[in-house]
Amino acid sequence: MAEMVYDVVGIGNALVDVLAKVGDTFLSERNLDKGNMTLVEAAEAGKIYADVIPERQVSGGSAANTVAGMASLGADCAFIGKVHDDELGQLFQRDIGAAGIDFFTTPLTEGPATGRSVVLVTPDAVRSMFTYLGAARHLTEADIDEKIISEAKMTFIEGYLWDEPAEHQAIVKACELAHKHEKEVAFSVSDISCVIKHRENMLSLIKEHVNILFANEEELLSLFATDDLNTALNEVKPLVNIAAVTRDSRGSVVVHGREKIFVEAEPIENVVDSTGAGDLYAAGFLYGLNRGRSLGTCATIGGITAAEIITHYGARPEVSLRGLVRHRLMEYGKRP
Amino acid sequence: MAEMVYDVVGIGNALVDVLAKVGDTFLSERNLDKGNMTLVEAAEAGKIYADVIPERQVSGGSAANTVAGMASLGADCAFIGKVHDDELGQLFQRDIGAAGIDFFTTPLTEGPATGRSVVLVTPDAVRSMFTYLGAARHLTEADIDEKIISEAKMTFIEGYLWDEPAEHQAIVKACELAHKHEKEVAFSVSDISCVIKHRENMLSLIKEHVNILFANEEELLSLFATDDLNTALNEVKPLVNIAAVTRDSRGSVVVHGREKIFVEAEPIENVVDSTGAGDLYAAGFLYGLNRGRSLGTCATIGGITAAEIITHYGARPEVSLRGLVRHRLMEYGKRP
Numbered sequence: 001m002a003e004m005v006y007d008v009v010g011i012g013n014a015l016v017d018v019l020a021k022v023g024d025t026f027l028s029e030r031n032l033d034k035g036n037m038t039l040v041e042a043a044e045a046g047k048i049y050a051d052v053i054p055e056r057q058v059s060g061g062s063a064a065n066t067v068a069g070m071a072s073l074g075a076d077c078a079f080i081g082k083v084h085d086d087e088l089g090q091l092f093q094r095d096i097g098a099a100g101i102d103f104f105t106t107p108l109t110e111g112p113a114t115g116r117s118v119v120l121v122t123p124d125a126v127r128s129m130f131t132y133l134g135a136a137r138h139l140t141e142a143d144i145d146e147k148i149i150s151e152a153k154m155t156f157i158e159g160y161l162w163d164e165p166a167e168h169q170a171i172v173k174a175c176e177l178a179h180k181h182e183k184e185v186a187f188s189v190s191d192i193s194c195v196i197k198h199r200e201n202m203l204s205l206i207k208e209h210v211n212i213l214f215a216n217e218e219e220l221l222s223l224f225a226t227d228d229l230n231t232a233l234n235e236v237k238p239l240v241n242i243a244a245v246t247r248d249s250r251g252s253v254v255v256h257g258r259e260k261i262f263v264e265a266e267p268i269e270n271v272v273d274s275t276g277a278g279d280l281y282a283a284g285f286l287y288g289l290n291r292g293r294s295l296g297t298c299a300t301i302g303g304i305t306a307a308e309i310i311t312h313y314g315a316r317p318e319v320s321l322r323g324l325v326r327h328r329l330m331e332y333g334k335r336p
Numbered sequence: 337m338a339e340m341v342y343d344v345v346g347i348g349n350a351l352v353d354v355l356a357k358v359g360d361t362f363l364s365e366r367n368l369d370k371g372n373m374t375l376v377e378a379a380e381a382g383k384i385y386a387d388v389i390p391e392r393q394v395s396g397g398s399a400a401n402t403v404a405g406m407a408s409l410g411a412d413c414a415f416i417g418k419v420h421d422d423e424l425g426q427l428f429q430r431d432i433g434a435a436g437i438d439f440f441t442t443p444l445t446e447g448p449a450t451g452r453s454v455v456l457v458t459p460d461a462v463r464s465m466f467t468y469l470g471a472a473r474h475l476t477e478a479d480i481d482e483k484i485i486s487e488a489k490m491t492f493i494e495g496y497l498w499d500e501p502a503e504h505q506a507i508v509k510a511c512e513l514a515h516k517h518e519k520e521v522a523f524s525v526s527d528i529s530c531v532i533k534h535r536e537n538m539l540s541l542i543k544e545h546v547n548i549l550f551a552n553e554e555e556l557l558s559l560f561a562t563d564d565l566n567t568a569l570n571e572v573k574p575l576v577n578i579a580a581v582t583r584d585s586r587g588s589v590v591v592h593g594r595e596k597i598f599v600e601a602e603p604i605e606n607v608v609d610s611t612g613a614g615d616l617y618a619a620g621f622l623y624g625l626n627r628g629r630s631l632g633t634c635a636t637i638g639g640i641t642a643a644e645i646i647t648h649y650g651a652r653p654e655v656s657l658r659g660l661v662r663h664r665l666m667e668y669g670k671r672p
C-alpha cells in the first residue's frame with residue numbers, strides 16, 4: 001500500500017474566474033442565461049469580457065476551489081487539471097501553489113489558452129457563469145497520475161468534466177484507480193445543465209463509482225426526475241454511501257444508509273456572490289469526514305465554509321477557514 | 337470529584353409486570369382504556385388480575401427496564417426505586433441483581449405492597465397497562481443517594497414519577513444533585529396521560545433540569561400542544577441538549593442544536609408486545625451516547641434494542657443485547 005500523503009486529490013477544470021458586477025439588464029439585453037453555467041467559445045467569452053469591468057481575476061474551477069478550501073482548513077491536497085503555459089495558466093499555478101496544494105499536471109504549450117470563467121454577479125448575488133474551457137477540456141487519461149491517486153485517501157471529481165469523451169475517460173480511469181487502491185471517490189454534480197445533458201451517464205457513474213455525492217436540491221431533483229425531495233433522497237440512498245444535498249438558506253441534508261440528517265444553514269447577513277458555495281460546502285464536509293467527525297458536524301462545517309465564501313467576491317477563502325471553523329464550532333458547543 | 341462507577345443510575349417506579357393476553361372485548365366490556373397506562377388502586381388491580389390468566393410475571397418499571405437493557409449491553413448501572421419487602425419485592429430485587437445492577441434502596445417493611453402493572457396485550461400487540469403503584473410511590477428525597485448520583489455519568493428519570501408531591505421532590509433533588517456533580521440528566525416522558533396531567537410542571541422540569549429528553553411523537557406533540565412534528569421539534573430544540581423522539585414504524589428523530597436526524601425503524605416481522613419499546617430505545621440510545629457514538633448511531637442502536645423487546649412478551653431483553661447490537665451494526669456497515 002502506498003504511503004498516505006494527501007487527504008484529497010481534486011480533479012477538475014483548471015480555470016481562472018474573471019469576476020464582474022453587472023445589472024440584470026446586462027444579461028437580458030444579451031440574452032444571457034441567469035444563474036447557471038453556460039459554456040461558450042473563445043470568441044463569445046472575449047466579447048462578454050470586453051463589455052464588463054473585471055472586479056478581479058482569481059483562480060477558480062469547482063474541484064480546485066474545494067481543495068483550496070480544504071487546504072485552508074489544514075488538509076493536505078493535490079490537484080489534477082489542465083492549463084496552458086500562458087499568463088492565466090501561470091496565475092492558476094501560482095495561486096494553487098500558494099494555497100499549499102500539489103499541482104503537477106503538465107500544462108499545454110500549444111493549442112487553446114487557459115480556461116476562464118466570466119462570472120457576472122447581479123445585485124441579487126446570483127452568479128451567471130460563461131465559461132470558456134480552453135485548455136481545461138484537454139485533460140486526458142494520461143494526466144491521471146496513479147501515484148497521486150494511490151497516495152490520497154479520497155479522490156474528488158467535479159461534474160463539469162463531461163463534455164469531451166477523453167475527459168470522461170479520464171475521470172472513469174481516476175475512479176477505477178481510486179477503487180483499485182481502496183480509496184473513496186467523491187463526486188460533485190456541479191450544475192443543473194450537466195445533469196440535464198448527461199443524466200443517464202451521470203447516474204451510471206454515480207452507481208458504479210461514487211461513494212460520496214454532493215449536489216444541490218435542484219440538481220438532485222433533476223437527477224431523479226422528481227419534484228419531491230424525500231423521493232429523491234430515497235432514490236439516491238442505495239446508490240452511494242453518503243449523499244450531501246445543499247438547500248441554500250434551508251441548510252443541507254445528508255443521507256447515509258438509514259439516516260437522514262437535516263442541518264440548518266449558517267446565519268448570513270449579506271450574500272455578496274454565491275460563486276463557490278457548493279465547492280466550499282464540499283470542502284468543509286470532506287474535511288470533517290477526514291477528521292472522523294459525525295455527519296451532522298460535517299454538514300455544519302460545510303455550512304460554515306460555504307457561508308464564508310458567499311460573503312465576498314470569488315470562490316477562494318479570504319480568511320483562514322481553520323480558525324473560522326474552530327470558532328464557529330465552539331460557538332455551537334462542539335469540539336473544535 | 338467522585339470516582340466514576342456507573343454509566344447510568346435509573347430512578348423510577350419499581351414494579352413487577354403481570355402480563356396477560358386478552359381480546360379487545362375484554363377491555364371494552366370493562367371500560368378499560370386501551371393503549372395507555374392507567375393508575376388503579378389495589379382493589380381494582382386485584383379485580384383485573386383475577387379475571388386474566390397471567391402469561392408471566394417479570395420485573396418491569398420504565399427506568400428499571402432501561403437500566404436492565406443498558407446492563408445487557410455491557411453498561412454499569414444502578415437503580416433507585418421503592419419496593420415492599422414482600423414476595424414481589426424480592427422478585428424485583430432478584431431480577432435486577434441478576435441483571436448486574438446495583439440496587440440499594442431500602443424496601444418498605446410496612447404499608448403498601450410492591451407495585452405491579454397488569455399489562456393486557458391485545459392481538460394487535462398494543463399494551464394497556466393498569467398499574468397499582470403501591471410501595472413505588474413512597475420513594476422520597478431520603479432515597480436519593482448523593483453518592484450514587486455523584487458516581488454515575490448520567491441520571492435517568494422516568495416521567496411516571498409525578499403523582500406524589502414527595503416523589504416529585506425526590507426527582508428534583510436527583511436532578512439538582514446530578515448537576516451539582518456536573519453530571520447529565522436524562523428524562524423520559526413515559527406516557528401521554530402524564531403529559532396531559534402535568535404539562536406545565538413537566539415543561540418546567542425539562543427546561544430547568546433535563547439535558548437529554550426521550551418521548552414518543554404523540555407525547556412530544558401533546559407537550560407542545562401542536563399536531564405538527566416539525567413545530568414540536570423546533571419548540572423542544574432550545575430546551576434540551578438532545579431530544580430523541582420515537583415514531584413507531586417510522587423510526588425516530590433526534591434533535592440536537594441545528595441538526596434533526598431522522599433514522600429509519602428496524603425491520604420487524606412480528607410485533608408481539610410493545611411493552612418497553614420506549615424504555616429499551618432509551619437504553620440503546622444512552623448506551624451509544626456513553627460510548628461516544630454519533631447521534632444517528634445512537635438512534636440506530638435504540639431502534640435495534642427496542643425491536644428486540646417488542647418481538648416477545650415482557651420488557652426485559654431475552655437475548656444478549658450486546659451481541660445483537662454488534663451483529664446488526666456490522667450488517668449496517670457500522671463499527672460494532
